Amino acid sequence: xxxxxxSALVMTLIVGLRYLAVSGGFALAxxxxxxxxxxxLDPQIxxxxxxxxxxxxxxxxxxxxxxxxxxxxGWTQIYTDWNAYPVxxxxxxxxxxxxxxxxxxxxxxxWMHQPKxxxxxxxxxxxxxxxxxxxxxxxxxxxxxxxxxxxPSLVFLIPIHVAMLGLVLGxxxxxxxTNHMGWEIxxxxxVRGAAGRWLITASHHQRHHDQYxxxxxxxxxxxxxxxGTDKGLGEFAPAGDGGRRxxxxxxxxxxxGHA
Numbered sequence: 733x734x735x736x737x738x739s740a741l742v743m744t745l746i747v748g749l750r751y752l753a754v755s756g757g758f759a760l761a762x763x764x765x766x767x768x769x770x771x772x773l774d775p776q777i778x779x780x781x782x783x784x785x786x787x788x789x790x791x792x793x794x795x796x797x798x799x800x801x802x803x804x805x806g807w808t809q810i811y812t813d814w815n816a817y818p819v820x821x822x823x824x825x826x827x828x829x830x831x832x833x834x835x836x837x838x839x840x841x842x843w844m845h846q847p848k849x850x851x852x853x854x855x856x857x858x859x860x861x862x863x864x865x866x867x868x869x870x871x872x873x874x875x876x877x878x879x880x881x882x883x884p885s886l887v888f889l890i891p892i893h894v895a896m897l898g899l900v901l902g903x904x905x906x907x908x909x910t911n912h913m914g915w916e917i918x919x920x921x922x923v924r925g926a927a928g929r930w931l932i933t934a935s936h937h938q939r940h941h942d943q944y945x946x947x948x949x950x951x952x953x954x955x956x957x958x959x960g961t962d963k964g965l966g967e968f969a970p971a972g973d974g975g976r977r978x979x980x981x982x983x984x985x986x987x988x989g990h991a
Contacts, residue, residue: 744792
């Protein structure tokens, strides 16, 4: 029991420190790339950090339990031998994890936009107007639980090398932060080219935070396109307009909870 509790504590610390490092790094980059973009948003950013650190504990506990079970009991289908599966399985397993995660996220995200659940939980995330690099994990505990169970569940279903699992977690963290930071990190050729028609970047997710009832996906635009909820790319607030844009966004969201 002590080892299990220690594992949960360590994973909570890892998730929290990873959030602070990655979100902090991109927030710092924003100061140089888009000076003044977060001007007037200090109270909002403090709230984002507070909710995110609470979410870190919620994400860390199941991750710690799974890590303990894998190491001590041989649970999960995580493997360490590069020869255990064919080489082609390495990228396939990553894509399967990402698509499964994206599918779960799309449908739970739409559910969170039902009026009842929006008021109870998802409104915390959308209180970031506009979102910043610190908003990636700014969730109410109810919403954090829906996100925290995905990867720990998938490792019981899909064989994956521990290094590829690390890649999945890295992509999840990178996309979560960059999709919220208020500017586009990817080149225009990718965002507005053939790949951008199927991949989600900050430009796509920005429209979700502006209009609420569209663009629910996480990595891919597949479900949005299939379900008619893809409304294309959004626009970013100009530097120094963060607080004013947030007020304008809030004023136009009387029925924001509807999917």
